[in-house]
Amino acid sequence: MxxxxxxxxxxxxxxxxxxxxxxxxxxxxxxxxxxxxxxxxxxxxxxxxxxxxxxxxxxxxxxxxxxxxxxxxxxxxxxxxxxxxxxxxxxxxxxxxxxxxxxxxxxxxxxxxxxxxxxxxxxxxxxxxxxxxxxxxxxxxxxxxxxxxxxxxxxxxxxxxxxxxxxxxxxxxxxxEAAMRTLEIVREIGAKETLIQDAVRSGTELAEARATHGYFGLQGREGR
The missing domain is CATH 3.50.30.40 (Ribonuclease E inhibitor RraA/RraA-like)
Structure with a gap:
């Protein structure tokens, strides 16, 4: 067991x-x-x-x-x-x-x-x-x-x-006990990073792409 x-x-x-x-x-x-x-x-x-x-x-x-x-x-x-x-x-x-x-x-x-x-x-x-x-x-x-x-x-x-x-x-x-929530956050961050990469590939300036998709908010701790 x-x-x-x-x-x-x-x-x-x-x-x-x-x-x-x-x-x-x-x-x-x-x-x-x-x-x-x-x-x-x-x-x-x-x-x-x-x-x-x-x-x-x-x-x-x-x-x-x-x-x-x-x-x-x-x-x-x-x-x-x-x-x-x-x-x-x-x-x-x-x-x-x-x-x-x-x-x-x-x-x-x-x-x-x-x-x-x-x-x-x-x-x-x-x-x-x-x-x-x-x-x-x-x-x-x-x-x-x-x-x-x-x-x-x-x-x-x-x-x-x-x-x-x-x-x-x-x-x-x-x-x-944190495995499920960790996976959810990985997927959330990954989805936004993909949007930023796609925007940059299409010609958007990096700063604009980051601001549009909330890049810097990904770095903050939950509950703050």
Whole structure:
């Protein structure tokens, strides 16, 4: 049984077609911080969106734990989110996990830390966003502390079931309860930006096109 409510499949699918820049703008309209700084794609040209399976890691203690088995928690289309607290001198993700996640139909993995075996990820086309790639193992250095608990990616809070979206520009987190409104705002902003672009193509001055279609009003927060 899932530990969080599932979003409608068509809602998640709609986010898969959106650039992270548009999603970030829509979150700004709501006063929600969702843009994750510092995570970059290990495989260019991919776009993904899926609900988060959150994984919290800590350095090993006197009772050493393991890196954990967690793929059974995820279903097709989900995103694995690993909170490694930004550490990049060892890894929590490699070729075996890539192969298993790819075969399970997961959307991708985001790591606030490092991954290795990048060639294997490229070979199967499995997308990963992380801070770096490095070869040293995290075994006996890190352990999985808890799964599907609140974590942080680049200082952004992520709860199990939140929507994680990513593309070549980076990673953005949409709180689960804000997903529907965020999509509505993305579509609203997109429609007005299309009108402005069409006007400019037809010869209208940019300033006039922006004023006519309320461009600067798109930047203000809701409720202000």
């Amino acid at each position: 899932d530990s969080f409510p599932r979003l409608a499949p068509e809602l998640v699918a709609a986010f898969r077609s959106l650039p992270t820049s548009a999603i970030s703008d829509a979150l700004d309209r709501q006063g929600i911080e969702g843009a994750v700084e510092g995570l970059r794609p290990m495989l260019a040209g991919h776009r993904m969106a899926g609900q988060a399976i959150t994984l919290a890691y800590l350095p090993v203690g006197t009772r050493r734990g393991t890196m954990g088995d967690f793929l059974h928690l995820a279903g097709p289309g989900d995103v694995l989110a690993l909170d490694m607290r930004g550490r990049t001198d060892c890894t929590a993700w490699g070729a075996i996990l890539t192969e298993a996640a790819h075969r399970a139909g997961l959307s991708g993995t985001v790591i606030d830390g490092a991954n290795r075996d990048i060639g294997e990820s490229r070979a199967v086309g499995y997308p990963i966003w992380s801070r770096a790639h490095f070869m040293r193992t995290g075994k006996d250095r890190w352990q999985l502390e808890a799964a599907n608990v609140p974590i942080a990616l680049g200082g952004i809070r992520v709860e199990a079931g939140d929507l994680i979206c990513a593309d070549d520009a980076g990673v953005v987190v949409v709180p689960r």
